[in-house]
Each structure stands twice: as structure tokens, then as C-alpha cells.
Amino acid sequence: MKVSLLIVVVAALFFAASFVKLPGIDRLANDYFSESIKAATLAYATTRAVNAVVSVVKESQLEFAPAGVGISVAAGQVLDPIDDMTERLSTMLVAAIASIGIQKIGFEIGMAISFKAVSIVLLLSVPLLWLNGASGASLLQPAIKLCLILLLLRFMLPLAAMVSDAVYTTWLKPGVESSLERLSVVSDSYSELNSLSPEQNEGFFSSLTRNASEQVEKTRRAFSIMMQNAENIVASLLSLLTAYLTIFVVQVLLLPLTMLWLLLSLFRGKPMDEFSGRIVNRMLSAS
Numbered sequence: 417m418k419v420s421l422l423i424v425v426v427a428a429l430f431f432a433a434s435f436v437k438l439p440g441i442d443r444l445a446n447d448y449f450s451e452s453i454k455a456a457t458l459a460y461a462t463t464r465a466v467n468a469v470v471s472v473v474k475e476s477q478l479e480f481a482p483a484g485v486g487i488s489v490a491a492g493q494v495l496d497p498i499d500d501m502t503e504r505l506s507t508m509l510v511a512a513i514a515s516i517g518i519q520k521i522g523f524e525i526g527m528a529i530s531f532k533a534v535s536i537v538l539l540l541s542v543p544l545l546w547l548n549g550a551s552g553a554s555l556l557q558p559a560i561k562l563c564l565i566l567l568l569l570r571f572m573l574p575l576a577a578m579v580s581d582a583v584y585t586t587w588l589k590p591g592v593e594s595s596l597e598r599l600s601v602v603s604d605s606y607s608e609l610n611s612l613s614p615e616q617n618e619g620f621f622s623s624l625t626r627n628a629s630e631q632v633e634k635t636r637r638a639f640s641i642m643m644q645n646a647e648n649i650v651a652s653l654l655s656l657l658t659a660y661l662t663i664f665v666v667q668v669l670l671l672p673l674t675m676l677w678l679l680l681s682l683f684r685g686k687p688m689d690e691f692s693g694r695i696v697n698r699m700l701s702a703s
């Protein structure tokens with residue numbers, strides 16, 4: 417009877433703990449997910465702005481030389497690789513944002529239900545204590561193992577987030593910030609290309625002519641900036657692509673597969689069986 421009462425009390429404590437964030441680990445994990453999504457969204461916005469500038473410049477007829485032949489060829493050689501890389505990087509960033517978002521949802525779900533699930537399993541295991549002999553032990557041991565697995569899951573998800581944060585902060589963040597800073601030279605041109613001066617009491621046709629002239633000049637400047645910084649642009653895009661490919665591989669492949677392997681090893685391994693068996697024996701002997 418005392419063991420049953422103790423299990424009920426422990427189950428109540430776990431249920432109450434499900435409404436409280438763990439100090440330190442939950443805050444760090446939540447900060448990581450929020451900052452990662454914000455950083456990836458900023459990188460995506462910058463990449464799309466670069467892509468928009470490239471598209472505007474490629475579609476414009478720039479006449480820097482007679483017939484524009486030399487400039488057109490140079491524009492194609494410089495802008496086509498940048499255009500292709502921005503498209504690939506945009507796709508990778510969308511996948512990275514989605515993976516981080518899914519993990520954040522998984523973390524919040526685990527934070528909300530893990531301890532509740534443990535309390536429910538503990539309550540359901542109380543009647544098993546009343547069974548005598550091997551039948552009670554054979555049913556009680558899987559319940560104890562399930563509780564241990566749920567507790568591991570509760571702590572593994574925040575720990576995985578902290579590992580991802582350490583990888584990003586230590587090796588990837590400096591390169592990402594440097595790349596975004598270099599790309600801002602081009603992305604700033606996007607706002608300029610979409611801005612027009614006020615009419616200032618001009619006539620319709622004169623205003624239209626002036627705006628068209630301004631747009632051509634802005635396009636020329638954007639093209640000149642891209643030509644002058646072509647090497648840095650390509651290097652920055654490649655650096656971002658590599659960084660977020662690494663984040664995607666770590667978060668979507670390495671950490672989940674490692675966690676799954678560890679859980680399966682623990683669930684099927686002898687140490688888990690022996691540990692849960694000792695707990696069950698003590699519970700049965702004390703009941």
C-alpha cells in the first residue's frame with residue numbers, strides 16, 4: 417500500500433512539473449530555436465533580395481557600350497551563376513527554416529506531454545503491483561522502461577538543441593554573419609530599385625520620363641556594384657549554402673539518427689533491463 421501511495425505521489429509531482437520549464441536547459445533550447453529561425457529568415461530575405469536585383473538587372477537592356485554586346489555577354493557570365501546560386505540557397509534556407517521549426521514544435525510538444533505521459537504510465541502501473549509473482553513483474557518492467565525512455569526524450573531534445581547551438585555558434589555563425597554583411601551591398605540595391613522620387617508638381621509625362629531615367633540609372637548602379645563585388649557575392653552565397661547545408665544535415669540527419677540509435681540501444685540493452693528489473697523487484701518486495 418505504501419508503494420502504491422508513493423507512486424501516486426510521484427505521478428502527481430511529474431504531472432505538476434509538466435507545467436514548469438526546467439531552469440537553464442529549456443530557456444537555452446528555446447532561445448536557440450528562436451534565434452536560429454530569426455537568423456535563417458534574415459538570410460532568406462537577403463538572398464531573395466539579391467535574387468530580385470539579379471532578375472531586374474538581367475531583364476534590363478543596359479547600353480554601356482555600342483550595341484551593348486560586350487556588356488550583355490559580361491552580364492550573362494556574371495549574373496547567371498549568381499542567379500543559380502541564390503535559387504539553390506533559397507531552397508536550402510526554406511528547408512533549414514522548416515527543420516528548425518519542426519524541431520521547435522517537437523521540443524514544445526515534448527515539454528508539454530513527456531512528464532504527463534510519465535505520470536499516466538505510473539498511475540496505470542499501480543494495479544500491476546497488486547498482481548503476484550512473475551506476471552506482475554513481467555507487466556511492470558515494460559512500464560518502468562517506458563517511463564525511463566520518456567524521461568530521456570524530455571531531456572534529449574533540449575540537449576540536441578544545445579549541441580546544434582554549439583555547432584552553429586562555434587563554427588558557422590562568424591561565416592554566416594560575414595557573408596550577410598557582404599551581401600548587404602547588393603540587397604540594399606533592392607530597396608533603391610523599388611523607390612521613386614516624389615513628383616514635385618511635375619507634369620505626368622515629365623514625371624514618367626524622369627522616373628524611367630532614374631530607374632535606368634539605378635539599374636546601372638546595381639549592375640556596377642554586382643560587377644565590382646562578383647567574387648565576394650559568389651563566395652558569400654557559397655559560404656551561406658555550406659553553413660545551412662551543415663545545419664540541415666546536423667539537425668535533420670545526424671542528431672535525430674543518433675538519438676534514435678541511442679534510445680533503441682538503451683531500450684534493448686541489458687543495462688536498461690537490469691536497471692528497470694531492480695526497480696521492479698524493489699517495488700514488488702516493498703508492496
